[in-house]
């Protein structure tokens with residue numbers, strides 16, 4: 001299917017309230033990437049949060065770094081981000097703009113020192129993923145850390161098979177494409193594919209994680225008691241980079257450095 005930015009925008013406009021709730025809820029899909037961001041971000045960093053959603057990551061990063069610019073394709077998502085950042089009293093440290101990661105013309109070459117694109121915008125741009133990666137790398141300074149999250153091909157196939165949908169699993173295996181839950185059409189990546197995309201654009205991959213791995217299939221409500229949740233997260237952080245588990249969860253996370 002061809003990438004249609006209007007469709008992605010209108011889908012996220014429709015589900016913006018639910019997205020805002022999801023980003024604030026305990027979920028390892030967002031919390032594991034946040035731990036990797038905390039591991040790499042520096043006080044002096046000027047950050048781009050591309051496909052940044054309702055601003056929860058931007059708020060966390062603004063507390064640690066010099067400045068954050070959030071860009072997102074959806075007007076309603078951007079409105080939530082403005083409200084959340086204002087409530088966190090961080091409007092002076094976070095700029096929020098509407099825009100598409102496959103065309104970052106509003107930014108100069110090497111404007112940022114830390115580039116984050118987690119939560120799968122790089123999957124939703126479908127065939128524009130080559131353009132989008134080029135843009136994300138273009139706006140990063142040399143030696144910048146790039147944190148890129150995408151949907152996982154084998155994780156999605158496992159999920160469809162778990163739900164009994166063999167036809168869709170076979171189709172994903174051939175096409176690398178499917179629908180993403182309540183979200184838009186998505187390009188699902190195998191590990192080598194994303195690694196090559198980063199390397200072709202002059203980045204060195206430092207770490208790869210599945211976010212999360214085996215706990216993607218657990219009934220998370222059983223773990224919501226805070227002490228249990230902390231233990232589950234600690235377990236995930238211990239295992240999420242194990243090569244034998246990569247790709248099993250629905251999401252992949254790549255930490256790379258622009259050479």
Ligand SMILES: C[S@@+](CC[C@H](N)C(=O)[O-])C[C@H]1O[C@@H](n2cnc3c(N)ncnc32)[C@H](O)[C@@H]1O
Pocket residue numbers: 008012019023030050051052053054057071072073074077099100101102117118119120121124125
């Ligand atoms: C699943 S949410 C993730 C939000 C946040 N980054 C996180 O990890 O919690 C995906 C976000 O990407 C945005 N998005 C999707 N396609 C995009 C594109 N082409 N350019 C910019 N933002 C995009 C959506 O509007 C949505 O806010």
